[in-house]
Amino acid sequence: xxxxxxxxxxxxxxxxxxxxxxxxxxxxxxxxxxxxxxxxxxxxxxxxxxxxxxxxxxxxxxxxxxxxxxxxxxxxxxxxxxxxxxxxxxxxxxxxxxxxxxxxxxxxxxxxxxxxxxxxx
Numbered sequence: 001x002x003x004x005x006x007x008x009x010x011x012x013x014x015x016x017x018x019x020x021x022x023x024x025x026x027x028x029x030x031x032x033x034x035x036x037x038x039x040x041x042x043x044x045x046x047x048x049x050x051x052x053x054x055x056x057x058x059x060x061x062x063x064x065x066x067x068x069x070x071x072x073x074x075x076x077x078x079x080x081x082x083x084x085x086x087x088x089x090x091x092x093x094x095x096x097x098x099x100x101x102x103x104x105x106x107x108x109x110x111x112x113x114x115x116x117x118x119x120x121x
Contacts, residue, residue: 016104018074020097021088025056027067033057044069045085061086 001063030038031051041048042055042065049055054067065073073082080087089097 012047015075017077017079017101018071020100020104021074021079024097025058025070025088026094027054028058029053030055030064038064042066042069044073048060049100058086060088060090074095 001050029051030049030053034051038049043063044065047066049064049066055064056067056070057064058081061081061084063081065082070082074088079089087094
């Protein structure tokens with residue numbers, strides 16, 4: 001049985017943070033993870049993983065989900081693992097992520113030299 005397929009319009013990111021998180025979380029084929037003894041099904045949709053399924057593996061907690069399932073989760077401005085609530089962005093990458101988020105949102109242009117990016121706040 002295949003998991004639900006989404007159309008392109010359903011996968012359009014709804015927030016700047018979702019776009020940036022997607023850039024940091026690589027997409028791999030499920031068959032590439034078989035030596036790691038992954039779970040049999042996605043904890044979001046509960047469908048079994050198949051060899052050609054595109055999945056995202058979270059960097060902090062190492063949980064895996066169908067790409068479309070996790071992307072929909074992120075589109076609702078969720079920034080934590082749906083299973084264990086660990087942050088998507090590792091602590092050592094949080095500052096860089098925040099800077100990119102501020103820049104993408106145009107906040108640094110609005111505040112000019114007093115932005116949190118340039119002042120280190």
